Amino acid sequence: MACADIEELTVQSVTTQKIDDILVVLVDNPPVNALSWHVRQGLKDGFEQALADDSVKAIVLRCTGSTFIAGADITEFGKPPQGPDFNAVLHMIEAAHKPVVAAIHGTALGGGLETALVCHYRIAVPSARLGVPEVKLGLLPGAGGTQRLPRVVGIEAAATMCALGEHLPAAKAAAIGLVDRLAGEDSLAEDAIAYARELIPAGPRPTRDRPLTGDVGVIEQLKAANAKKWRGFDAPYANLACVEAATRLPFDEGMQFERTEFLKLMGGSQSAAQRHMFFAERQAAKIDGLPKDLALRAIKKVGVIGAGTMGGGISMNFLSKGIPVTIVEMVQENLDRGVGVIRKNYENSAAKGRFTTEQVEGMMGLLTPSLALEDLADCDLVIEAVYESMDVKKEVFGKLDAICKPGAILASNTSYLDVDEIAECTSRPQDVVGMHFFSPANVMKLLEVVRGAKTADDVLATAMAIGKKIGKVAVVAGVCHGFIGNRMLSTRQQPAMQLLLEGATPAQIDKVHTDFGMPMGPFQMSDLAGLDIGWHRDPSRIETIRDALCAAGRFGQKNGKGFYDYDEKRVGTPSAEALAIIEEFRSTSNLPKREISDQEIVERTLYPMVNEGYKILQEGKAQRPSDIDVVWIYGYGWPIYRGGPMFWGDLEGAGKIVEALERHGVAVAESLKAKA
Numbered sequence: 001m002a003c004a005d006i007e008e009l010t011v012q013s014v015t016t017q018k019i020d021d022i023l024v025v026l027v028d029n030p031p032v033n034a035l036s037w038h039v040r041q042g043l044k045d046g047f048e049q050a051l052a053d054d055s056v057k058a059i060v061l062r063c064t065g066s067t068f069i070a071g072a073d074i075t076e077f078g079k080p081p082q083g084p085d086f087n088a089v090l091h092m093i094e095a096a097h098k099p100v101v102a103a104i105h106g107t108a109l110g111g112g113l114e115t116a117l118v119c120h121y122r123i124a125v126p127s128a129r130l131g132v133p134e135v136k137l138g139l140l141p142g143a144g145g146t147q148r149l150p151r152v153v154g155i156e157a158a159a160t161m162c163a164l165g166e167h168l169p170a171a172k173a174a175a176i177g178l179v180d181r182l183a184g185e186d187s188l189a190e191d192a193i194a195y196a197r198e199l200i201p202a203g204p205r206p207t208r209d210r211p212l213t214g215d216v217g218v219i220e221q222l223k224a225a226n227a228k229k230w231r232g233f234d235a236p237y238a239n240l241a242c243v244e245a246a247t248r249l250p251f252d253e254g255m256q257f258e259r260t261e262f263l264k265l266m267g268g269s270q271s272a273a274q275r276h277m278f279f280a281e282r283q284a285a286k287i288d289g290l291p292k293d294l295a296l297r298a299i300k301k302v303g304v305i306g307a308g309t310m311g312g313g314i315s316m317n318f319l320s321k322g323i324p325v326t327i328v329e330m331v332q333e334n335l336d337r338g339v340g341v342i343r344k345n346y347e348n349s350a351a352k353g354r355f356t357t358e359q360v361e362g363m364m365g366l367l368t369p370s371l372a373l374e375d376l377a378d379c380d381l382v383i384e385a386v387y388e389s390m391d392v393k394k395e396v397f398g399k400l401d402a403i404c405k406p407g408a409i410l411a412s413n414t415s416y417l418d419v420d421e422i423a424e425c426t427s428r429p430q431d432v433v434g435m436h437f438f439s440p441a442n443v444m445k446l447l448e449v450v451r452g453a454k455t456a457d458d459v460l461a462t463a464m465a466i467g468k469k470i471g472k473v474a475v476v477a478g479v480c481h482g483f484i485g486n487r488m489l490s491t492r493q494q495p496a497m498q499l500l501l502e503g504a505t506p507a508q509i510d511k512v513h514t515d516f517g518m519p520m521g522p523f524q525m526s527d528l529a530g531l532d533i534g535w536h537r538d539p540s541r542i543e544t545i546r547d548a549l550c551a552a553g554r555f556g557q558k559n560g561k562g563f564y565d566y567d568e569k570r571v572g573t574p575s576a577e578a579l580a581i582i583e584e585f586r587s588t589s590n591l592p593k594r595e596i597s598d599q600e601i602v603e604r605t606l607y608p609m610v611n612e613g614y615k616i617l618q619e620g621k622a623q624r625p626s627d628i629d630v631v632w633i634y635g636y637g638w639p640i641y642r643g644g645p646m647f648w649g650d651l652e653g654a655g656k657i658v659e660a661l662e663r664h665g666v667a668v669a670e671s672l673k674a675k676a
């Protein structure tokens with residue numbers, strides 16, 4: 001910048017630069033320019049300077065680093081307030097008697113977008129993304145976002161942005177009037193100054209005074225369209241209530257309404273849970289004890305063994321990220337079917353506008369079908385997704401050991417089997433790791449990366465990094481039966497079965513779980529998975545309720561009957577026949593039938609999961625409690641507004657849980673007892 005006089009005014013994270021008659025207020029608070037108290041202080045000081053200096057005709061607000069302001073500093077929530085009140089700073093900017101331009105790159109999110117909204121004009125680089133994602137933290141834009149956004153983009157777009165919390169690309173934001181001008185991708189600083197100078201004659205344009213446009217009817221439409229998705233959540237409805245209030249209240253009363261709703265959410269357990277998950281998800285990516293800059297192995301070519309449901313889904317994750325995949329099957333027919341399913345899935349997504357036909361062909365072009373393991377010799381990572389049998393896996397890994405190049409990572413998608421035992425049948429156990437995907441593997445975000453006793457640090461770190469690269473939330477798990485998720489799941493399923501014997505019904509138990517916020521209960525899940533998975537297929541041998549149902553030909557959703565009866569749309573209803581089978585089985589077990597309360601169901605099916613979580617941590621099979629929460633939210637549909645089993649356990653209270661578990665005769669983890 002070749003301007004004559006540059007005045008430096010340094011406040012911790014905000015500086016100002018005067019370029020002739022334009023003052024640039026520059027925010028520098030890595031990593032994401034969050035609105036920490038010292039940033040708010042700096043903004044206040046910087047704008048006071050700009051407004052007091054008559055030689056300044058217009059103001060530009062810009063940020064250094066990778067992004068514009070990405071919101072309030074979430075780490076400050078719940079702490080004693082410091083620095084100036086955010087809304088007061090925003091009111092000062094909005095009321096400026098000189099035009100203020102927000103120059104946006106990276107992301108303008110939450111309080112960051114609210115700051116840009118009090119600026120009179122917004123210029124952004126094409127790659128910028130703008131949004132109010134507070135709803136994903138169980139909150140709402142509490143600094144005027146719900147009142148100013150409708151005045152800039154109209155009621156429809158504002159309601160959608162607040163209730164869904166999506167990030168809008170700059171071009172879309174420009175189309176709806178949120179961005180007034182697009183800058184050159186590499187010339188934001190200059191373009192913003194030129195734009196500000198251009199606006200001097202036009203002067204300020206306080207957003208609060210801009211007219212509201214649009215149809216309030218969108219609010220009920222959004223509620224109807226998202227009723228299932230928003231079940232149990234408070235924040236989406238609070239966001240819409242605030243936007244609705246903007247359509248009928250004067251600005252300042254609307255701001256008050258918003259403040260009240262914001263404080264309600266901020267003080268609630270749902271937002272605390274969702275904020276916990278914000279950091280838990282980022283924490284999960286970190287491997288304790290490993291240096292941040294550990295060199296990773298390059299993954300340019302991937303091999304997948306098995307073209308079944310899992311193998312196909314796993315392959316799609318890499319193809320969708322432009323990473324070539326060689327997929328191997330034993331017989332041509334299975335290979336063709338597997339490749340066909342991958343193409344069908346992509347074409348279905350293309351039909352929904354997610355991909356173009358060219359992109360589908362591009363991804364399919366990266367897929368090499370093969371009948372020969374030898375074709376995996378030059379792969380950097382090979383993921384085995386064959387039948388869940390130790391013998392089969394050992395045979396495959398033995399062959400891979402002979403075929404794959406030195407340094408290749410050999411991963412197993414096993415969901416239960418001992419990764420160490422698999423590794424021991426190779427000469428390179430340090431290169432073996434578990435990569436446990438969840439079905440459907442191209443959709444489910446969770447990836448359990450199973451660290452074997454001999455897994456090398458760079459192999460573990462590489463598996464975690466490639467997991468993030470393909471869009472997964474990767475969590476480190478130790479070798480134990482069922483790793484983290486399935487191990488805890490079994491501590492829910494077993495007592496659920498026992499409760500059936502004692503008098504509860506599948507519908508009662510499942511309702512407790514769905515009311516809790518789970519997508520389905522233990523028995524709906526069993527019917528979905530299939531009751532005959534692992535069944536000994538001997539109808540005369542009835543040792544469990546599951547045996548009894550299978551013996552009666554009830555295998556679950558797949559044949560329209562299991563614990564429930566299912567119609568052609570796979571909607572389940574309580575089944576008299578299933579209840580009769582359960583009743584008959586109970587009568588043979590001489591267990592007295594009794595009334596079971598919903599609270600007892602919680603105590604005997606959810607508390608044991610928390611207990612098992614403590615055991616997993618005690619054994620070092622998970623790095624931290626929040627990792628367990630991430631597993632259950634991204635792998636098993638635990639409601640995010642309850643923060644995961646460990647976070648919820650803390651809310652329930654260790655004392656209460658220990659007392660109940662002991663009353664029900666469950667062996668309590670020492671660390672949980674200690675916590676109680």
Ligand code: T1G
Binds near residue numbers: 071141
């Ligand atoms: N506050 C504090 N720390 C934050 C933060 C924030 N808002 N955003 C990110 N971080 C930390 C994060 O924990 C991580 O730390 C590092 O920055 C890099 O983040 C009044 C109430 C901006 C899209 O919800 O969505 O404004 O792990 O790994 O993948 O209305 O971060 O390295 O120690 O995610 O490049 C609304 C939250 C707040 C946006 C960048 N804003 N952030 O993604 O990096 S509420 C948000 C993000 C609010 C007002 C209300 C993403 C990102 P560490 P990262 P990334």
